[in-house]
Amino acid sequence: MKIFNIYLSGVGGQGIGLISEIILRAADHAGLNALGVDTHGLAQRGGMVSSHIRIGENIHSPLVSKHKAELVISLERHEAVRAAADYLAENGTLVYYNTSWQPLPVRLKKAQGISEQQVEDFCQKGAFRLFKVYQNDLPDPRMQNIALLAAICKNKLVAGLAVEHYQKAMNDLMAGRMLETNLGMFKSLI
Amino acid sequence: MKSFADMLLSREAFSEIVMGNTAVVRAMIEAGARVVTSYPGSPTPEIASAIAGIKAEDRPFYFEFSTNEKVATEVAYGASVNGHLSTVFFKSVGLNVAADTFVQLSLMNLIGGMVVILGDDPGANSSQNEQDNRHLARLSYTPIFEPANPQEVYQYYKAAAILSRQLHIPVILRLTTHVCHAKQKVNFAAWQPADFDKTPAFDVKNGPYMPLTSLVFPMKRRALGNLQQVAEMSENKGLHQLVGNENPRQGIVTFGMPFLSLLDCLAESGGKPDILKLGMIYPLPQKLIAEFLRNHEEVFVLEELDDIIEGEIKRLAFEQQIKVKIHGKTDIESWIGEYTADKVAVLLAAIWPEIAPKPAAAPDFSVAVPPRPAQMCPGCGHRSAFHAVKQALGDDDIKVADIGCHTLGFMPPYNMGQLLMCMGASTGIAAGMSLFNASRSVVCFLGDSTFFHAGIPGIVNALFNKHNITLIIMENGTTAMTGHQDHAASGRNFNQATDKIPVRGVLEGLGVKHIYEVDTYQQEKLTEMVKEAVAVEGFAVVIARHPCMLKLMREQRRKENFQAKMVSIDKQACNQTHACVSDFACPTFIMHEDGSIDVNPDLCIGDGSCLQTCPAKAINRPENR
Numbered sequence: 052m053k054i055f056n057i058y059l060s061g062v063g064g065q066g067i068g069l070i071s072e073i074i075l076r077a078a079d080h081a082g083l084n085a086l087g088v089d090t091h092g093l094a095q096r097g098g099m100v101s102s103h104i105r106i107g108e109n110i111h112s113p114l115v116s117k118h119k120a121e122l123v124i125s126l127e128r129h130e131a132v133r134a135a136a137d138y139l140a141e142n143g144t145l146v147y148y149n150t151s152w153q154p155l156p157v158r159l160k161k162a163q164g165i166s167e168q169q170v171e172d173f174c175q176k177g178a179f180r181l182f183k184v185y186q187n188d189l190p191d192p193r194m195q196n197i198a199l200l201a202a203i204c205k206n207k208l209v210a211g212l213a214v215e216h217y218q219k220a221m222n223d224l225m226a227g228r229m230l231e232t233n234l235g236m237f238k239s240l241i
Numbered sequence: 242m243k244s245f246a247d248m249l250l251s252r253e254a255f256s257e258i259v260m261g262n263t264a265v266v267r268a269m270i271e272a273g274a275r276v277v278t279s280y281p282g283s284p285t286p287e288i289a290s291a292i293a294g295i296k297a298e299d300r301p302f303y304f305e306f307s308t309n310e311k312v313a314t315e316v317a318y319g320a321s322v323n324g325h326l327s328t329v330f331f332k333s334v335g336l337n338v339a340a341d342t343f344v345q346l347s348l349m350n351l352i353g354g355m356v357v358i359l360g361d362d363p364g365a366n367s368s369q370n371e372q373d374n375r376h377l378a379r380l381s382y383t384p385i386f387e388p389a390n391p392q393e394v395y396q397y398y399k400a401a402a403i404l405s406r407q408l409h410i411p412v413i414l415r416l417t418t419h420v421c422h423a424k425q426k427v428n429f430a431a432w433q434p435a436d437f438d439k440t441p442a443f444d445v446k447n448g449p450y451m452p453l454t455s456l457v458f459p460m461k462r463r464a465l466g467n468l469q470q471v472a473e474m475s476e477n478k479g480l481h482q483l484v485g486n487e488n489p490r491q492g493i494v495t496f497g498m499p500f501l502s503l504l505d506c507l508a509e510s511g512g513k514p515d516i517l518k519l520g521m522i523y524p525l526p527q528k529l530i531a532e533f534l535r536n537h538e539e540v541f542v543l544e545e546l547d548d549i550i551e552g553e554i555k556r557l558a559f560e561q562q563i564k565v566k567i568h569g570k571t572d573i574e575s576w577i578g579e580y581t582a583d584k585v586a587v588l589l590a591a592i593w594p595e596i597a598p599k600p601a602a603a604p605d606f607s608v609a610v611p612p613r614p615a616q617m618c619p620g621c622g623h624r625s626a627f628h629a630v631k632q633a634l635g636d637d638d639i640k641v642a643d644i645g646c647h648t649l650g651f652m653p654p655y656n657m658g659q660l661l662m663c664m665g666a667s668t669g670i671a672a673g674m675s676l677f678n679a680s681r682s683v684v685c686f687l688g689d690s691t692f693f694h695a696g697i698p699g700i701v702n703a704l705f706n707k708h709n710i711t712l713i714i715m716e717n718g719t720t721a722m723t724g725h726q727d728h729a730a731s732g733r734n735f736n737q738a739t740d741k742i743p744v745r746g747v748l749e750g751l752g753v754k755h756i757y758e759v760d761t762y763q764q765e766k767l768t769e770m771v772k773e774a775v776a777v778e779g780f781a782v783v784i785a786r787h788p789c790m791l792k793l794m795r796e797q798r799r800k801e802n803f804q805a806k807m808v809s810i811d812k813q814a815c816n817q818t819h820a821c822v823s824d825f826a827c828p829t830f831i832m833h834e835d836g837s838i839d840v841n842p843d844l845c846i847g848d849g850s851c852l853q854t855c856p857a858k859a860i861n862r863p864e865n866r
């Protein structure tokens with residue numbers, strides 16, 4: 052099987068760890084060899100955070116190389132463009148949750164924020180596939196990651212992973228009310 | 242849900258996707274570790290998180306977070322000379338703190354064995370430097386195992402424990418950030434809990450344990466003798482991995498994570514050099530390496546951070562007159578940063594371009610995405626403190642930062658922090674800057690975990706030597722930056738409730754005469770207090786207190802009757818002075834193109850600390866969502 056690299060990005064506090072762990076475990080449930088690694092430490096305080104997932108046979112380091120990710124998943128609009136520009140491979144796909152957490156320089160009016168249009172233009176220029184996800188009326192903003200995961204599952208963005216693999220992975224990682232609400236929403240969106 | 246605790250305690254062999262930091266806990270259990278200690282620091286605190294997942298009564302070993310890395314090392318040493326296999330773990334720079342004790346370990350007869358786990362941080366992902374702790378291992382004659390991935394973390398810990406117990410010596414397991422955090426399916430062996438002997442085995446006959454003047458020499462002789470013995474054992478091919486491609490021209494010696502980066506590069510380029518991947522990296526298997534050198538025309542030493550084994554291998558080639566061209570570090574850049582596949586590709590290209598992978602093409606257009614530095618969380622008490630302290634100080638006053646979440650106060654718009662060194666250093670540095678200085682007030686910051694870790698000596702010195710400085714203690718009740726570990730003033734240790742050691746009580750006991758204390762959300766009061774403290778001729782302390790809101794919110798969200806809140810903007814009252822974004826700068830505020838302000842519902846926790854900072858009173862009280 053060809054190597055499939057996934058780079059995930061977001062802002063510390065958005066719950067990137069859960070979505071990347073679910074995908075990694077889903078790959079395992081699908082019988083695929085997979086490696087992963089997350090950002091820990093300092094950057095988790097409102098900084099840019101990332102996760103790497105690699106799926107395939109001849110893979111060694113868990114880190115994805117620049118411009119070699121078949122799929123970039125981002126929980127935030129600015130981070131979507133940053134990640135895509137640095138990591139997306141030719142013919143790659145960007146899927147992002149369309150929320151904006153303004154970086155400090157934008158709030159201080161020292162820099163321009165990224166608009167939805169800019170994300171579209173970027174993907175058009177690069178001939179990247181683009182999926183924009185947004186879910187109205189989420190009971191809790193911390194469920195944006197699950198809305199994004201549902202879109203990834205529904206559009207079969209990770210080759211070889213099916214609904215049941217994602218669900219098994221969610222079952223591995225959550226219990227009780229948390230599992231109920233997250234799985235419930237996941238199912239309603241796929 | 243999978244129970245990671247059940248998994249870590251499983252009697253049967255199993256395989257599971259885990260990080261290196263989790264894999265090592267299972268290795269401790271299988272190896273029979275009895276006492277494990279630490280002080281938190283990235284990349285290692287998740288080792289403690291995995292331990293915390295096991296209920297205290299089920300835990301096969303004792304664990305504590307000690308006051309600092311030095312004390313943690315001492316506790317583990319004490320347990321070892323009493324016959325218990327012990328382990329201490331901490332981050333790279335933690336070894337500087339532990340060093341005074343650590344460098345003595347190899348002189349001692351460690352009856353129970355002791356494994357020292359070091360979390361080095363190439364790439365300075367969350368550290369104040371990239372120090373290569375292999376230097377301190379050599380300085381102290383301590384063997385090192387270095388794994389490349391979680392599977393090896395598990396195996397090498399067990400090998401380190403066996404070696405340590407066999408020779409009664411300290412052994413280092415050196416991990417790097419992305420080995421600690423890498424996730425992989427690891428195959429674990431079965432485990433049979435063994436009865437263990439609780440009798441304190443300490444006996445001076447096993448010593449000497451008193452390294453004093455001439456007594457040092459027999460102990461040093463023993464340490465060097467042990468090291469020689471380990472050097473012979475390191476020739477065991479099972480400790481290393483030879484990737485043989487029968488390539489008489491090109492050989493590469495490497496170890497740790499860079500080995501994986503190299504394999505990824507070669508998988509892509511199709512290059513087939515021979516590779517000697519070392520598992521024990523100190524002392525080196527000299528015969529094995531000499532043979533590898535003899536079998537190749539050219540050998541590349543692929544070594545992250547400093548050029549330690551490159552030097553040793555060159556010496557070996559020189560001494561044994563082996564005719565081989567040895568490539569190593571070329572320029573300053575090769576000493577810097579993590580050896581990712583991208584970096585290794587560049588290094589290979591400079592030496593053997595034919596086996597270097599082609600870099601993937603970057604898009605030929607770019608979008609300027611504003612940088613996103615880390616920042617204090619919504620509601621963080623440190624933010625309120627910095628905002629208030631700033632009002633009390635002149636631009637010209639000197640602000641010395643320390644390590645913790647509050648380090649982030651150095652960023653705009655607060656600019657409360659102009660120098661940073663290491664944990665607990667701020668008070669001493671401030672004292673030095675106050676000398677011959679009659680014109681610029683000197684203020685320094687210190688976190689509460691750091692107060693106990695390394696802060697107290699600087700404070701004692703300020704009193705003892707009558708320094709004219711103001712110390713602001715940022716008390717949030719926890720070790721926030723590294724993931725909310727309890728400390729001496731928290732009222733809990735890792736295992737149970739304990740009496741708080743109050744920061745204020747300690748200061749009073751030391752005889753600090755000027756102590757001010759206030760909750761940081763009372764900003765005006767804090768500003769006044771800082772002004773008063775700075776005006777004091779001598780040493781004054783302001784305790785700027787507020788619980789860590791990230792921790793508090795997590796605890797509250799777990800409660801049944803939790804009600805989320807948030808503030809909102811009174812658009813009528815808002816006159817767009819923008820103090821909320823440009824002065825108070827809570828990440829919750831959104832600045833629109835037209836200059837209007839909104840509140841980001843993803844971020845606001847409804848703490849209301851911002852209300853007092855709006856001159857137009859245009860922020861509405863927090864309301865239920």
Ligand SMILES: Cc1ncc(C[n+]2csc(CCOP(=O)(O)OP(=O)(O)O)c2C)c(N)n1
Nearest residue numbers: 282335645646647688689690691720721722
């Ligand atoms: C010698 C050393 N050990 C550990 C660390 C890791 N570390 C970075 S910040 C920090 C926490 C400091 O806690 P505290 O002083 O209470 O400040 P807070 O983060 O809570 O604001 C630690 C332990 C370090 N940088 N240096």
